[in-house]
Amino acid sequence: MARREALLKAAEKVIGEKGFSAASIADITREAGTALGTFYIYFPTKEAVFHELVLEMGHATRAAVTQAIDGAPDRLAAEKNGLRAFLQFVAARPALYRIVEEARFVDPEAYRGYFTTFARAYATRLRAAAEAGEIAHGDQEVRAWALMGVAKTLGDRFVLWEEKPDLDHVVDSAFALIRDGLGPKP
Amino acid sequence: MARREALLKAAEKVIGEKGFSAASIADITREAGTALGTFYIYFPTKEAVFHELVLEMGHATRAAVTQAIDGAPDRLAAEKNGLRAFLQFVAARPALYRIVEEARFVDPEAYRGYFTTFARAYATRLRAAAEAGEIAHGDQEVRAWALMGVAKTLGDRFVLWEEKPDLDHVVDSAFALIRDGLGPKP
Structure with missing residues (x-):
């Protein structure tokens, strides 16, 4: 759950700053300090x-x-x-x-x-x-x-x-x- | 100027409905009934x-x-x-x-x-x-x-x-x- 929380927090920051279209899942996982694939354990899209x-x-x-x-x-x-x-x-x-x-x-x-x-x-x-x-x-x-x-x-x-x-x-x-x-x- | 007005009116309709990213210049000129190139006479982007x-x-x-x-x-x-x-x-x-x-x-x-x-x-x-x-x-x-x-x-x-x-x-x-x-x- 800590990783899920970290991904949500990162998504809030990245999407809030860049906007939905410009923010990529890679940006979010980079911000969260997790591997790209980790995102998909918690969120489909x-x-x-x-x-x-x-x-x-x-x-x-x-x-x-x-x-x-x-x-x-x-x-x-x-x-x-x-x-x-x-x-x-x-x-x-x-x-x-x-x-x-x-x-x-x-x-x-x-x-x-x-x-x-x-x-x-x-x-x-x-x-x-x-x-x-x-x-x-x-x-x-x-x-x-x-x-x-x-x-x-x-x-x-x-x-x-x-x-x-x-x-x-x-x-x-x-x-x-x-x-x-x-x-x-x- | 009539064509410029028509393009603006078309852009209002198309962008208002589809949103900025999804609306293309081709959608706008189609709605306005002008050729694609006509758009660029009046607007650079x-x-x-x-x-x-x-x-x-x-x-x-x-x-x-x-x-x-x-x-x-x-x-x-x-x-x-x-x-x-x-x-x-x-x-x-x-x-x-x-x-x-x-x-x-x-x-x-x-x-x-x-x-x-x-x-x-x-x-x-x-x-x-x-x-x-x-x-x-x-x-x-x-x-x-x-x-x-x-x-x-x-x-x-x-x-x-x-x-x-x-x-x-x-x-x-x-x-x-x-x-x-x-x-x-x-």
């Missing part, structure tokens, strides 16, 4: 390792966000903690973030699956929070996707494209918008 | 036509959004109109939307340029609106990117992935969030 990385991004982001929102006193606090956790995740594993975005083209079903699974759980949580009076009522499915869009695009602009991301400032600014909206305050 | 399509998406979305917000009574109305116009644009030209997303990998500078140009103008408008008391104060650059993220992700989920998008419902639901935020209403 480059597509298969790519697919597994998309699934891993799904598990890992959900785990990171769930852990961050656990114990938040209410849904608004959970939103803020969840956004911060997601951006920290992008900062920690930029290659994995890129791989998920490339899945839009390389593995469209996995791409949809990744976001749909996340959105479903998110909308369920928002609905429960609206019932509990912690957030406003509304179409929580649309809201879940809208809020995922906020996180994703802030991850692009203020994490991937920045040398030294100022996550606290971005989270505070975005959270003010998420909580209160754009409307003028009295 | 497949990369060049791709680049031009990303620029065109920039011009076309800015024009569509600007037209939609022109004459809006205030910034909040402009937000709603702009969001609707963007989603209508995605519905009308899904291939172009896909091409811009593929630019993340094929032409990263054009990708950044597309969003950065849009965000800059957006933030300037938000700042003016905050000065005029039409929207709340805050970091309008972060807000511009957050709001672009909302539009982009709703375009994915509720336009590209839907047979019959219900744009009015999506716009109304998202706009309620954008205007008022998630916070519980008294």
Whole structure:
């Protein structure tokens, strides 16, 4: 299993940097320090390792966000903690973030699956929070996707494209918008 | 110029459907109904036509959004109109939307340029609106990117992935969030 882990880690780095087409299995095994043939003990194709990385991004982001929102006193606090956790995740594993975005083209079903699974759980949580009076009522499915869009695009602009991301400032600014909206305050 | 336009239109369709790598110049000229050599009168490479399509998406979305917000009574109305116009644009030209997303990998500078140009103008408008008391104060650059993220992700989920998008419902639901935020209403 250690070799399988090493291959996945190498694939994340190599495919994240070079992109799916340019990254070869030889690049991956070189990075992992294994023989070329070892790859095929664990994965039938480059597509298969790519697919597994998309699934891993799904598990890992959900785990990171769930852990961050656990114990938040209410849904608004959970939103803020969840956004911060997601951006920290992008900062920690930029290659994995890129791989998920490339899945839009390389593995469209996995791409949809990744976001749909996340959105479903998110909308369920928002609905429960609206019932509990912690957030406003509304179409929580649309809201879940809208809020995922906020996180994703802030991850692009203020994490991937920045040398030294100022996550606290971005989270505070975005959270003010998420909580209160754009409307003028009295 | 008519042939150049026909080639661009064909490239939008073919690259949008097949993706950049799989789409060949022969596919594009076949779709355009021109000889293969005609392509090279207008574009040196497949990369060049791709680049031009990303620029065109920039011009076309800015024009569509600007037209939609022109004459809006205030910034909040402009937000709603702009969001609707963007989603209508995605519905009308899904291939172009896909091409811009593929630019993340094929032409990263054009990708950044597309969003950065849009965000800059957006933030300037938000700042003016905050000065005029039409929207709340805050970091309008972060807000511009957050709001672009909302539009982009709703375009994915509720336009590209839907047979019959219900744009009015999506716009109304998202706009309620954008205007008022998630916070519980008294």
